Amino acid sequence: GQSLEQPSEVTAVEGAIVQINCTYQTSGFYGLSWYQQHDGGAPTFLSYNALDGLEETGRFSSFLSRSDSYGYLLLQELQMKDSASYFCAVEDSGYALNFGKGTSLLVTP
Amino acid sequence: DGGITQSPKYLFRKEGQNVTLSCEQNLNHDAMYWYRQDPGQGLRLIYYSQIVNDFQKGDIAEGYSVSREKKESFPLTVTSAQKNPTAFYLCASRGQGVSSYNSPLHFGNGTRLTVT
Secondary structure, X not given: OOEEEOOOEEEXXXXXXXXXXXXXXXXXXXXXXXXEEOOOOOOEEEXXXXXXXXXXXXXXXXXEEOOOOEEEEEEOOOOHHHOEXXXXXXXXXXXXXXXXXXXXXXXXX | OOOEEEEOOEEEEOOOOOEEEEEEEOOOOXXXXXXXXXXXXXXXXXXXEEEOOEEEEOOOOOOEEEOOOEOOEOOEEEOOOOOOOOEEEEEEEEOOOOOHHHOOOEEXXXXXXXXX
8 A cells, every 4th residue: 555644734924934744655666746736726746856865946845765755845935825735746656646635835924 | 838628627417427527638648647636635546548548547446437549638437336426626647658757747727526
């Protein structure tokens, strides 16, 4: 079986930094991805880590530790528009992504 | 512009009726996917297809059927056997060729199905 765990809700202040953690248990592993979804909308790709370490894309960074089966998404200089749900997803077979239940991020003024 | 089109955006059906959700992509992607999203449940994989005329069951395929007769199209039928069909359905595609696993998923805007 497989499972992904991430916090259900996180609240942070505009301009702050927030970290969303994801731990996973899978039979195989090809990489960890992060997606953002605004209410009622389509999920959009944020980042992908296949190897250990930090990947940076603008205000967003993603980290992976394969030995710990752990990753996180780091959002810096939070803006109101960052209020959304964030999903980690594991590629465990090379054919399809399996998603966590998502973390709802609320950015407050 | 390239993308994925799902139609309709909202769909209402009576219990016991089959309903087909449309998904079309013009990204020339080989792989296509159907996910179901319920509140607090994240995205759960229903079916996926790596190439034309081939598809595989995901984690929650019971009560659903698909076809992949064309590369661009991957319709999902929600049958009367699906016990709890009311949900938000998302279609996605990615990559070209067999090494598409590290390519990001591109999602359509979804179809919200309500069955009463």
